[in-house]
Amino acid sequence: MTTTARTMLALTGLRVDVDRHGTAIPLVRDATLQVRAGEIVCLVGESGSGKSVTARTIMGLTQLNPRMSVGGSAVFDGDELFDLSAERMRRLRGRELAMVFQEPLSSLDPVWNIDSQLREGLRRRERVSQKAETGRLLEALAEVGIHDGSRVLRSYPHQLSGGMCQRVMIAMALLARPKLLIADEPTTALDVTIQAQILELIDKLRRDEDMSVLLVTHDMGVAADLADRVVVMYAGRVVEDASPRDAFARSAHPYTRGLLACIPPMIGERPEQLPAIPGTVPDPSNLPTGCSYHPRCPRASERCTVEDPPLTNVAGTAVACWRPGDVVIGEDELVTVRGQAS
């Protein structure tokens, strides 16, 4: 991956509000991120951080709800998505832009067999003979590791396992050969051994097809495994955007650090108590003043309670914090600060 690769998606100052009894509740506030060609960007955060809303907004799905209002800019391969007509957007979706959702069973239509669902997607893109279509479907299924394709095509979603359905969803997304795949927690509902297979598949397609991927996940392990870039969201904002190496070994934002600290280790000493982050994610209708993380932050100062820190670039990492961690200090100090933080 070279950093000079073309930018496939650029979100700038993305804002999504939902109208609740006349008040605008911010679900996403000022989200900024880029995905380059052939790059996997992992969007991580806990529930309520706005990561899924961000993903769905890029696909133009939140906008379908009249109570949602969207601001800011999303440029996809040179086009401003929010200016496109509904018709253009519909054509883009399922062709250049594709999405895979968390719940494969509820994203597939239960009353149609897999054949009709896949064929529909293919037909929207191009018309070929029925026989050629079938060939393409089987090919697409083989690509996602389904080798008894003709049986799967005849099946209905409930006759397939969750892992199988998720492969079908990915095959459907890939039939279009999209430039950007948005995957919203694609493996969260699956067992770890099946998760490993799906992650490998996404990684392989990225390599072979030079596809860009925006992968939404709550699992820092998945992010560490796949990401070329890690973007951490908290309470609707991007709080850190870093290379995986920086994000994991020297997180700049105390929230990223806290998230990593509370994952139990798989090797070495087991701590008596896990260093949990106190409190809970704030309700978007009742956000704290200043930095929304300050009530839970061990490093919070006076300033953090009144002023929301902007996303600032420091040495290749973008961080929204008044007192960011050790981006600028030496490796030795890093260790001590991390020790104190936990």
Next chain:
Amino acid sequence: MSVTQARTSDQEDVGVPDPILTLDHVSKHYEVRSSSNPFVRPDLLRAVDDVSLAIGRGETFGLVGESGSGKSTLGRVAVRLSTPTSGRVEFDGLDISHLGGTNLRRVRRHMQVVFQDPLGSLNPRMDVGDIIGEPLRVFDKVRGSELDDRVADLMRAVGLDPSRASARPRALSGGQRQRVGIARAISLNPKLILADEAVSALDVSVQAQISNLLVDLRERLGLTYLFIAHGLPIVRQVCQRVGVMYLGRLMEYGTIDDVFENPQHPYTRALMAASPIPDPTVRRERIVLHGEPPSPLDLPSGCRFRTRCPMAQDVCVDVAPPLVQLGNGHAAECHFAGQLEAAA
């Protein structure tokens, strides 16, 4: 040690001096009828198939496995939410396998459950105080201001503000709801708590809070947990011993250190290798197991893991593997147990 020895000694060498719960060759089978033809003989689904296990007083025993492995069914049989098809369940020296009615109710107050989905397991029409106080009202006939005091104490014990007693579950966060479920579970001073994926649906920061609370309560109240989870890191963190299930069988069990540092079943190894590690500098072979688990209605011959096992040999097709004792209460059900070198 010879294979025959290992087989006959599986009951004696469980490594538990003072068991509070003993499962002895427990099975739970379900009949699955064909939806189209009512006259065809129903298939037998072996959700739990001949599992023996003992849990010591005061310990946390983790049960891991993928969906369909039978871990939840085993948990439900252990606390008699479900009746075993065969085998014996012994709780605190009493055979409870087929208890019913009042006798079962009398034992049940000592065994409580915390479920995965806190919203689904809390009555949305009751307020938090009523939910937590219900077992006290039902079992101990506690009423009035004494009940209010007991509920407030329980709420404080699990880190909830007693002023929230009038809130409905929907008004609470996921972590707070799970605290309510835990407060209800400990209200009758139980001896054993079944935590069935109790922290699995929570965000990591909240998962850490709740698992810390569970550990803290175990110490303070002398509880024993049967802790069911699919995430290995959390099991390593809160449990002392662990059992790994696959398709209804207990494939391996032992202390956390033995099983995590020196897994002797290829399935345990695969599970561990497949859990993502939050460290980008660790490069690992991502795919460890191909394919999916076979249908529990149509189990493979011999070893039921052989269809996905990277080490499978001819013997695995023909012969069901013995339970091989490896010392210190560590055992694995594999023809090659004890021959796998220690994990790197």
